[in-house]
C-alpha cells in the first residue's frame with residue numbers, strides 16, 4: 001500500500017471497529033448442547049429374565065454372508081439392543097458395525113420399527129409393544145477382500161465370531177444373560193469351538209446354553225479340510241489342536257511337529273502350575289485366503305497363519321511363537337486381567353493401562369515357552385530377542401512418549417498404517433514389555449542366587465484358583481506385591497522407571513544380566529531372514545534407516561536416520577541404485593561397497609510423479625542385530641530358554 005492510500009485505509013479500519021463495537025449488543029445467541037438422547041440403561045449385575053436364542057446360518061459361502069436369527073424374551077416395555085463395540089483382545093472400540101446389515105424386528109408376527117440411537121450407533125431402540133418376545137433377523141457380511149477388512153469365510157473354511165453375530169439387551173452384565181447358540185454349517189464340514197455341543201441335527205449344530213460373555217469369547221472354526229490332534233492325552237483337561245486348511249496336504253504334520261505342540265502344553269503347566277479352562281482348543285487356520293489372526297480367548301484361541309505352517313516348517317521359525325503367545329493369554333489376559341480393562345459388557349469403554357503385563361509378559365512367555373517346547377530353537381529365540389532389542393533401541397519416539405502411554409495405542413491408532421512408526425510408537429508395550437520382563441526374570445534369578453525366577457511369579461500370580469475360569473482382576477500394586485513376595489526389591493521404582501522413563505535406548509539390562517549384549521554385524525541371522533521373508537520386506541533399518549517392500553517402496557523410515565535426512569519418507573519408490581535398476585540385492589551390494597569409502601550411495605527415487613536423485617553418505621556397511629555372549633559358562637538367558645522338567 002502506498003502513502004496516499006494509507007489515510008483512507010486507517011479511516012476505513014476505524015469505521016470497521018466502530019461497526020463491530022456497535023454490533024456487539026445485537027449478537028445472536030450462542031449454540032447450546034441438546035439434552036442427551038433417550039437413555040441407554042447402565043449394566044446391572046442381575047440375571048436377564050429368560051434365555052436368548054442365536055441361530056446362525058453360515059452356509060452362504062458364495063457371498064460370505066452369515067444370516068442370523070435371534071429370539072429375545074422381553075417384559076414388553078421399550079428396550080435397547082446393543083451390538084458389541086469394545087472387543088476383548090483388540091482392547092479397542094472396533095466392533096464391526098459396518099458389516100452389520102439387514103436388521104428386521106418382529107413380535108407376534110408383526111413388524112416392529114427399530115431406531116438407532118442418535119449418539120451411539122451400536123445401540124438400537126425397540127418397543128415390543130407388550131409382546132413377551134421379539135424375533136430379529138440380520139446379516140453379518142464378511143469382507144470379501146482384504147480391502148474391506150478380514151475375510152472370515154472362503155469356499156474351504158469359515159471363522160464364526162459370535163461377538164459379531166449377536167445383539168444383546170442393554171442394562172445387564174453380559175455374564176448375566178443366558179443364550180443358546182446354534183449354527184448351520186456347509187454340508188460335510190467339520191468344526192471346532194470351546195462351546196460344548198448339545199446335539200447335531202443334519203447341518204445344524206446346537207450348543208449348550210451358556211452366558212453371552214462366554215459365547216462372545218468362544219468363536220468357532222469350520223472347514224472342508226479339518227484335523228484335530230489331542231495335545232494333552234495325560235493332562236488335567238483336554239487340549240486340542242484343531243486345524244483347518246485351504247487344501248488337504250497342508251494338514252500333513254510330522255510326529256516331531258505334534259510333539260513340539262504337546263511339549264508346549266506341558267511346559268505351560270510347569271510354568272504356571274495351573275490351568276483355567278474345562279477344555280482348550282487351538283483354532284488353527286492355515287490359509288492365504290482367509291485373513292490371519294492371533295486372538296486369545298479363555299478356553300480357545302484363533303490362530304490364523306501361513307498355509308505352509310507344517311509343510312515349510314524348516315524354512316523358518318519367525319511367527320512360530322503364535323500358539324505359545326495365545327495359549328499364555330488363557331492365564332495372562334483372560335484369567336487375570338487389569339482391573340481397568342475388565343468391563344461388564346462389550347459396550348463399556350476399556351482402559352488399557354496394564355497391557356504391559358497382559359501383552360508384555362505374554363510376549364515374553366510366548367518366546368520362552370516356544371523355545372522350551374521346541375517350537376523354535378534356542379538360537380532362534382536368541383536371534384528373535386536380538387531383533388526386538390535392536391528395534392526398541394532405535395525407537396526414538398521414547399523421547400516424547402513413555403512406554404506407558406503406548407498402552408493407549410490400540411484406541412489411538414487401531415493399527416492403521418503410520419508414516420513415522422519409530423517416532424509415533426505403536427503398541428510398544430508388547431515387545432518392549434518383553435524386554436522389561438526379561439529384565440525382571442534375570443534380576444530375580446541374580447538376587448536369589450538362581451533359586452527363584454519369573455516362573456515363580458507366574459505360579460503365584462496366574463496359578464491361583466486352579467481349574468477356574470472366573471476372571472480375577474488386578475492393579476499395579478498387586479503386580480508389585482506379587483514380585484515382592486517372590487523376591488523383595490524396589491519393584492515399584494523399577495517398573496516406574498521403565499514404564500515412565502525416556503531412555504535413552506531400550507531397557508537392555510536383562511540381556512546383559514542374562515550374559516549377552518546386543519551387537520551388529522553385516523550378517524543376517526537365519527531368524528531375521530525368515531522374518532524378512534514372512535513380512536516380504538528387505539531390512540536396511542540399521543544401515544540406511546529403512547525397510548523396503550517387494551515392490552521397492554519404503555515401508556518404514558527411521559526418524560532422523562540417514563534416509564530421513566536425505567528427505568525420504570514411507571511409500572517412496574526406489575527406482576535405481578548407483579544408476580542401475582533397483583533390486584534389494586543390488587542395494588545390499590552397494591551398501592557393502594560403500595563401506596569405509598568416501599562416495600555416497602546414489603538413489604533415484606520416485607515420489608508420486610516426481611523423480612529425484614538422493615545421495616546417502618553411509619559408510620558403515622550393512623548392520624544386522626545379534627546377541628553376543630559376554631560371560632563364560634552358564635548364562636541365565638540360556639537357562640531361561642531351557643525346558644523345565
Ligand SMILES: [Zn+2]
Pocket residue numbers: 296325329359362
Ligand atoms: Zn497377545
